[in-house]
Amino acid sequence: MKDRVKNFLNKVGGKKMRNIILLKQAIRKAWSKETCYPPDRDKWTPENPAFGQCAVTALVVQDFFGGEILYCRHFHHYWNRLPDGTEVDLTKEQFGENANPCLDEIVSREYILESERAREAETAKRYLILKHRLNTIIKNSKGVL
Secondary structure (H helix, E strand, C coil), X not given: CHHHHHHHHHCCXXXXXHHHHHXXXXXXXXXXXXXXXXXXXXXXXXXXXXXXXXXXHHHHHXXXXXXXXXXXXXXXXXXXXXXXXXXXXCCHHHHCCCCCCCCCEEECHHHHHHCHHHHHCCHHHHHHHHHHHHHHHHHHHCCCC
């Protein structure tokens, strides 16, 4: 999948911010109630598709861009810091315009995928579903979303 995404992103110019925007467009199409954090599924709607998607989305962003995964305890929210220091939060919109999650800690992908909390949240399963859907969207897009 990673090579397919790199090829897909390179077709549109190879610029980092353009690639992030393009990846976000594809991820938005892949999000669903099934990839949402289980306790929040009854609140997930197509009108707020980022709701409950932060952990699995941060993992996917790290797959393609590398870097670290950041965590805010207050919002129970994950986002990314790329290797060049740029912070990328593809799911911040779920909280509304005025929300500003704070950085409390850097977490490992192992923690997000394998901790007791991750098992309860079915994070590994949701991550694989999101990756599969994203791969299908990218494969079928032929460079256009």
